[in-house]
Amino acid sequence: MSAHHHVEGQLPHEPERATMEGRNKILGFWIFLGAETVLFGTLFSAYLALRHNIGDGPAASEIFELSTTFIATMILLFSSLMSVFAVQAMHQHKVKAMIGWLIATVVLGLCFLGLEIFEFNAYVGEGHRMPTSAFSSSFYTLVGFHGAHVAFGVLWITLLILQILKKGLTVVTAPKIYVSAIYWHFIDVVWVFIFTVVYLMGKVG
Amino acid sequence: MDWLTTVDHKKIGILYLIAGALFFGVGGLEAILIRIQLIKPMNDFVGADTFNELITMHGTTMIFLAAMPMLFALMNAVIPLQIGARDVAFPFLNALGFWTFFFGGLLLNISWFAGNVPDAGWTSYVPLAGPTYASGHGVDYYVLGLQIAGIGTLLGGVNFMATIINMRAPGMSFMRMPMFTWTIFITSVMIVFAFPVLTVGLVALMFDRLFQANFFETASGGSAILWEHVFWVFGHPEVYILILPAFGVISEVVSTFSRKRLFGYSSMVFATVLIAFLGFMVWAHHMFTTGLGPVANALFSIATMLIAVPTGVKIFNWLFTLWGGSIRFTTSSLFAIGFIPTFVMGGVTGVMLAVAPADYQYHDSYFVVAHFHYVIVGGLVFGLFAGLHYWWPKMFGRMLNEKIGQVTFWTFFVGFHLTFFVQHFLGLLGMPRRVWTYLPDQGFDNMNFISTIGAFLMGIGTIAMIINVIVTSAKPRNALADPWEDGRSLEWTIPSPPPEYNFKQLPLVRGYDAWWKEKMEGKTEMTPAEPVGPIHMPSPSILPLVMSIGLFIAGFGFMYDKLIVTFVGMAITLGCMLLRSVFDDHGFHIEVEEQEKGVQA
């Protein structure tokens, strides 16, 4: 009866875990995220230690434009949701829907990047550059590292969309989609902290 | 060519060994030059600048480019075999890790030829290593070289963590893993959580040096102490990353050559985990004199001392493994047995250093140099020698010559104690470390002379080992599968050296010391856990090498501010990543008939 569920070529419910390679990839990626946690944690520590050392430059509460970052936060949150939907679509083997969600994720990611570039640009206009003060250096490094992660994520997911279009959803491509989704959520989680610790707390003083 | 594209963990292990040995030679040569300079007061064998370059490169090379890769050599050579796997979880990443390490190390050492050598100590404290006081490119080599090599190490850590979690043979639960596998597992965990800290520190230093950032520039509100924190948050776990694998080697060697089960296996596991955990909580013991205040000093003192307890558990467990055993003295077991008292001497001076007020006296004196060479050379290097002699037949199919091995051990052992024992007293008598010379008549002269003599003996020991390797490589490959006859774990169940796929059939593990258990029940091989069948293998790839070359080129671009070069380098690396992502590696299969051939060859 159920034999047709397991015919050659039919994908299991969770295609990302179907092969040893897939399971390795997911586990390895989680471990990598553990390392990333420490990476961002160190950047946060440096930022926390230096954020009041503004030298001759502007202070956090003077330059931060909360409305922009709030919108950016919303965008990133929303794109995280899109990415969850993509994985769900994958589990249901709805390839078209999945690609749709992924495209939404990427587009929102690009919007976020655009906003961030716009924001940095404004700060630089106000004399807040990398060499301005210890605060500015640690700020740009922390937020810039996050931005670089977003940019990498956008490229990566775009590439995956192309691969899916070419090769379809298989036990080889599925783990990549799954892993990239986890990566995307992780970036979102980091941003939650950046928004809180850098922007909101910076505004409070 | 084969070697440039290999993704086979055994071959990568050998590559790590060759590169590590090469860098050990370089670091050792630097050590010899250091010791020659210090042989007598006011010596002018090398100048002050050169001396600082020598100690910096000696420390950096030895730790990152000699010790770490040789550990990775053993990890690669042994771990998949010990857990009954055909390869690591990510063979491609494994190759990539090796090549990035290698090119990072190369970049660092090219500094000798570029005439700009890092000279701020292996700890590169700012402001001395900052843009103002180290305006040449010396420290840039340190920053970029370590950054690139660090990527390789991090990849290795992720890889071995995943391998040990996911790739164990059927029946091998965590509490049945050999002790060496356990220590490598914990080491990998520590690598994963410690190296990103170094990455960030190096990024910050690089930004300061290349883009006028102000992390450590006190004039613009930066903090020099921040660097000390970041360095040691990484640096202290790093020293346990170095020693834990050695602990693992000793556990294996001691138990094999005393024909006894490892005493207190579960407490050993627990102690390893505890050491790793505490290892992350004690970094400020390198900063007692920095001025952190009495509360921090007191807390870090106590936390540091606590590490003595789990370490002691290990020491006594080894001693009681030997107790009641039937101890056979080979080069390998000599090094392991030499390790125990030597490491204890280094460990107890560590606890002395942990006494913060006394450390105000010891800190940055030769006492510290003595301490860490006792734990690093007397611990880690002895462990490496023990491990290399122990697993050599498994790696190369040939037994190392025992007679030359004994020469290696005795010259190295005696030379070691001669070199470093007196250094404790040099420190106590008031000799600071990192001094390129010293005035006569301060009570330092004789002991420095003794110390230098010892260093030469260690050099002779190392050369004996090299001769041994050369002599051995001319012999036929005739090592048995279980050449020490008392092997206990899975690597001794397969031919030496193992075929490409390691295990024709994955073994079924029925208990701790899997192979020993079968032997005791009179079996001559493991029970297979799967039928004979075609074996899937990953394809070799040149990409890891090319990617690392890309990073290497980008490193130069960063350093000399040539945007195009940076861009080309990064493009090569990213392009390779793209290729890797787009073209799936389907690998190939080794069919059953070929497997038969493989065994005969």
Add this chain to the structure above:
Amino acid sequence: MSSNHSVTEGEARRHKVEGPRKHIVAFILSLALTLIAFATVASGEINTQFTYIILVGMALVQVFVQMAFWMHMKDRGHLFPIIAIISGVVVVFTMVIMALYWVWW
């Protein structure tokens, strides 16, 4: 055989129906938490110490929610991911404490 069949079928169906809702709830929760944090700062009425506590609290809850639902950490078979992240967090925690400790005292 047939029971096996119905299980998979049922599982798949549950995923279909329950899945999105769960994630939308997580999304709304995140949204709400962000808004609260934002409002706390924007209103500017509560004192600094207390604001910090609220902010960090909100962030932590939100991260927990997202990790559990979106990163599937509440699902089975995520023991090692949890260990990986928690160990990372422990390391980070000691560092952050140290950074703060040494700035304020």
Add this chain to the structure above:
Amino acid sequence: MKRWRFAKRLLPLVAGMMLLLSGCGRADLSTLNPQGPVAQEQYNLMKLSIGIMALVVIVVFAICFYVLIRFRRRKGDKTIPKQVEGNHKLEIIWTVIPIILLLILGVPTINTVFGLAKDYSDDKNAIQVKVIGHQYWWEFEYPEYGITTAQELVVPTGKKIAFDVSSADVTHAFWIPAIGGKTDANVGVSNKMYLEFPNEGVFRGKCAELCGPSHALMDFKAKAVDQASFDRWVAAMKAPAQMPEDAELAKTFENMCLSCHAVGETNSGASAPNLTGVGSRQTIGGILYNDETPVEDNLKEWIKDPLAVKPGATMPTAEDLGLTDEQLDGIAKYLANYKLDY
């Protein structure tokens, strides 16, 4: 052959070392020969810890040797020893005993940490000294007296000396081994510590943090004198600067040297060591001993080519300054005779 020669050379050396160790090193340098209460306290901790460590090492060595001798494998021995899993009683013993030993060590450690962290910077009875590390020399400022000296710290016996240690360029560390442990000289922040000098004498000080090529040569002296002598020294330091008698030479000295250095009250806050009374210091540059070579020669050697004495030093050579030999001799002579009576 060669080996034997080594051994022959080594033997007396080893013997010599033993002698040396029993003497615990120079009294003005060794940490094992404490000359003040701070070093004494640290030495007490060192002795306690060495005692505990010796115990641990002896136990481990004893078990080790016993095992190695008792349980060696005889040739051809094929017996399989009993496979022991562990022994809870033993394992508890070697967990608990180290903990106890560490407690014995930990309690005095904490006490001393807090004891040595006492801050005397507001104490009226303590002498305040601001220590500033420079590449490669030490500046000592006495804010209460408004005087500044270099390379030779002068302190009265019997009083607490409260140090405020910082650096002008890179990290250094301020260390007088025989008197007490070191503290880092950081840039931008200062560290407090105190020392006491119960005995008169000159003690050797060292820089203990790598600070560049001449880190090894960044020595200084700490001279402890009695209170009366100290008062005379302060007075002499405050007296008007004594300039070269020869007007021409005075002019040269002023133009060439005082652009960086200072004597007396002139040019305070200078970027190079204060030269007041340099002739009566024990060393020139911290490392050229005046009791081995006459001060004047040392001064000449230094002024002629400071870089030859201390690689990386920032002082220009006589040639770069355009000093003639005559001027050099004159300045050296003048400085050699610039002595303080105290």
